[in-house]
Amino acid sequence: xxxxxxxxxxxxxxxxxxxxxxxxxxxxxxxxxxxxxxxxxxxxxxxxxxxxxxxxxxxxxxxxxxxxxxxxxxxxxxxxxxxxxxxxxxxxxxxxxxxxxxxxxxxxxxxxxxxxxxxxxxxxxxxxxxxxxxxxxxxxxxxxxxxxxxxxxxxxxxxxxxxxxxxxxxxxxxxxxxxxxxxxxxxxxxxxxxxxxxxxxxxxxxxxxxxxxxxxxxxxxxxxxxxxxxxxxxxxxxxxxxxxxxxxxxxxxxxxxxxxxxxxxxxxxxxxxxxxxxxxxxxxxxxxxxxxxxxxxxxxxxxxxxxxxxxxxxxxxxxxxxxxxxxxxxxxxxxxxxxxxxxxxxxxxxxxxxxxxxxxxxxxxxxx
Amino acid sequence: xxxxxxxxxxxxxxxxxxxxxxxxxxxxxxxxxxxxxxxxxxxxxxxxxxxxxxxxxxxxxxxxxxxxxxxxxxxxxxxxxxxxxxxxxxxxxxxxxxxxxxxxxxxxxxxxxxxxxxxxxxxxxxxxxxxxxxxxxxxxxxxxxxxxxxxxxxxxxxxxxxxxxxxxxxxxxxxxxxxxxxxxxxxxxxxxxxxxxxxxxxxxxxxxxxxxxxxxxxxxxxxxxxxxxxxxxxxxxxxxxxxxxxxxxxxxxxxxxxxxxxxxxxxxxxxxxxxxxxxxxxxxxxxxxxxxxxxxxxxxxxxxxxxxxxxx
Numbered sequence: 001x002x003x004x005x006x007x008x009x010x011x012x013x014x015x016x017x018x019x020x021x022x023x024x025x026x027x028x029x030x031x032x033x034x035x036x037x038x039x040x041x042x043x044x045x046x047x048x049x050x051x052x053x054x055x056x057x058x059x060x061x062x063x064x065x066x067x068x069x070x071x072x073x074x075x076x077x078x079x080x081x082x083x084x085x086x087x088x089x090x091x092x093x094x095x096x097x098x099x100x101x102x103x104x105x106x107x108x109x110x111x112x113x114x115x116x117x118x119x120x121x122x123x124x125x126x127x128x129x130x131x132x133x134x135x136x137x138x139x140x141x142x143x144x145x146x147x148x149x150x151x152x153x154x155x156x157x158x159x160x161x162x163x164x165x166x167x168x169x170x171x172x173x174x175x176x177x178x179x180x181x182x183x184x185x186x187x188x189x190x191x192x193x194x195x196x197x198x199x200x201x202x203x204x205x206x207x208x209x210x211x212x213x214x215x216x217x218x219x220x221x222x223x224x225x226x227x228x229x230x231x232x233x234x235x236x237x238x239x240x241x242x243x244x245x246x247x248x249x250x251x252x253x254x255x256x257x258x259x260x261x262x263x264x265x266x267x268x269x270x271x272x273x274x275x276x277x278x279x280x281x282x283x284x285x286x287x288x289x290x291x292x293x294x295x296x297x298x299x300x301x302x303x304x305x306x307x308x309x310x311x312x313x314x315x316x317x318x319x320x321x322x323x324x325x326x327x328x329x330x331x332x333x334x335x336x337x338x339x340x341x342x343x344x345x346x347x348x349x350x351x352x353x354x355x356x357x358x359x360x361x362x363x364x365x366x367x368x
Numbered sequence: 369x370x371x372x373x374x375x376x377x378x379x380x381x382x383x384x385x386x387x388x389x390x391x392x393x394x395x396x397x398x399x400x401x402x403x404x405x406x407x408x409x410x411x412x413x414x415x416x417x418x419x420x421x422x423x424x425x426x427x428x429x430x431x432x433x434x435x436x437x438x439x440x441x442x443x444x445x446x447x448x449x450x451x452x453x454x455x456x457x458x459x460x461x462x463x464x465x466x467x468x469x470x471x472x473x474x475x476x477x478x479x480x481x482x483x484x485x486x487x488x489x490x491x492x493x494x495x496x497x498x499x500x501x502x503x504x505x506x507x508x509x510x511x512x513x514x515x516x517x518x519x520x521x522x523x524x525x526x527x528x529x530x531x532x533x534x535x536x537x538x539x540x541x542x543x544x545x546x547x548x549x550x551x552x553x554x555x556x557x558x559x560x561x562x563x564x565x566x567x568x569x570x571x572x573x574x575x576x577x578x579x580x581x582x583x584x585x586x587x588x589x590x591x592x593x594x595x596x597x598x599x600x601x602x603x604x605x606x607x608x609x610x611x612x613x614x615x616x617x618x619x620x621x622x623x624x625x626x627x628x629x630x631x632x633x634x635x636x637x638x639x640x641x642x643x644x645x646x647x648x649x650x651x652x653x654x655x656x657x658x659x660x661x662x663x664x665x666x667x668x669x670x671x672x673x674x675x676x677x678x679x680x
Contacts, residue, residue, distance in 0.1 A: 017580030120580045121650035128407035194649045350653045
């Protein structure tokens with residue numbers, strides 16, 4: 001009897017609630033989910049293998065396309081790995097510019113996350129606001145790098161070019177515009193009673209489980225662990241700027257979205273400090289001719305804090321002009337497969353998208 | 369012969385189908401434009417809803433292979449007839465209160481369920497699992513909001529001790545609006561307003577049609593003219609239900625002198641309130657909606673009802 005009551009539902013890839021080419025197959029009984037299996041394979045492009053056939057510099061247009069939402073942390077982690085293998089120093093000013101770009105990218109990604117979450121709950125007003133503010137920052141990126149989403153701005157040895165004239169004022173203006181809307185966001189979204197009802201105690205995960213299943217980023221910080229690569233293993237100039245790592249205790253969807261909100265405010269503080277402390281000088285240390293650039297034999301593992309969690313890169317060189325092996329440790333892999341499937345069990349159908357978005361699953365980076 | 373012609377005319381043109389449809393689609397534009405302004409967008413031009421409707425009328429109707437075809441195709445018309453009749457009776461009673469008959473308020477209450485019922489029937493007949501999920505959600509939602517809604521609508525009836533819409537309107541013409549003069553009616557008005565939000569399946573109660581969860585639910589398999597009819601029915605209800613509330617609680621719609629302007633303003637205020645609630649809240653889950661209506665709205669409606677019995 002119970003066999004006949006089971007129903008197989010497909011959440012994605014053709015689903016209005018799905019962001020990106022990702023699908024979850026649900027086995028449901030009534031409104032309760034018995035089993036969920038995630039399939040990220042719709043977006044497999046074989047980037048890690050492709051990168052073994054291209055020179056060190058040619059890989060940049062590849063590496064940023066692994067993650068659509070926040071490409072800059074991808075560029076950063078690859079540039080850091082190449083610099084570490086080749087032994088290139090980065091000028092001080094370039095480090096500050098890198099930090100500014102990374103934090104702006106974090107803002108873009110978090111605003112995109114707010115859009116996705118609000119949109120998922122049918123709350124289009126806040127979704128449209130967040131999208132509008134994201135667009136303002138994309139305009140800044142367009143001026144700085146010439147591109148809106150895939151910038152290819154961070155480079156081995158520094159950044160491609162110096163900040164344009166008057167860029168600082170434009171950034172501060174935009175940040176001021178967004179910052180002045182924080183009370184609106186708070187009263188409409190983060191403190192909304194119905195949103196609280198919807199997100200509280202949804203997708204709850206304990207601290208031990210989060211650690212065991214490899215959670216990082218907001219998911220781990222929402223359980224009360226102060227885990228942030230920017231503090232543990234500072235890169236760029238994160239050891240020279242002052243910022244907090246927001247944490248919460250409950251480990252549910254509501255805590256995660258509040259951490260996103262608090263992190264956005266911290267990002268703004270970091271950007272302000274970087275502009276104040278930034279020295280003058282070069283932004284680029286010359287690298288050898290890219291077509292003949294051979295990097296000495298060796299292997300390295302570097303990691304950065306992306307907007308969704310710990311992003312790592314294992315890079316091996318065998319002395320050739322191309323990488324020997326590239327492997328990314330992307331935060332969405334444990335979040336989108338292991339933790340998502342676990343949290344969806346016994347949830348209701350109405351909460352599938354809710355839980356998925358609160359875990360910040362970015363489909364393209366799961367199956368590179 | 370003349371009488372039949374007049375009755376047909378009033379059903380099809382004014383104040384029946386055509387009038388309600390045109391004003392409803394226009395109200396739909398106000399909803400869209402206001403929503404766009406709240407969301408910092410520009411919004412569509414005033415004729416957008418009309419061309420949307422005619423575009424859908426010209427599209428192909430796709431029948432799903434495992435649908436019950438007759439039920440699937442006729443369900444939209446059940447809803448359309450229900451919405452038309454609701455509007456027709458309400459306007460008749462508003463314009464000519466003397467023609468009111470005993471128990472017409474019950475007739476309107478029952479007919480106003482027809483559009484939701486049509487969605488359930490059509491969704492269940494389409495043979496899509498997501499549509500049946502949406503239909504079951506719609507059923508639960510009707511169970512949730514219908515009880516407080518009926519209690520709230522009957523509060524003025526108990527107060528006046530007459531079950532005719534016409535006499536409620538006449539009473540208000542003589543004694544002023546119900547909800548500003550009597551506490552019981554104010555409470556009932558608030559309850560009825562929130563129930564109306566659910567009746568229109570607007571956020572936070574758009575649970576049966578949640579796009580991001582079950583992809584428009586019962587309407588998922590509909591295309592072309594049947595979908596256009598469903599959209600039209602929804603637009604007509606956006607006009608008819610606020611008029612129902614105005615008739616019962618806010619003095620009715622009158623069209624002599626300055627009262628004309630006043631009637632239009634009353635409708636616009638309620639419409640704007642609906643749109644504001646719709647745009648400042650996320651969607652609830654069905655169990656939360658059920659709990660909200662039964663544990664919060666129903667006791668509130670009962671309090672209003674008891675106050676009306678006492679005569680406050």
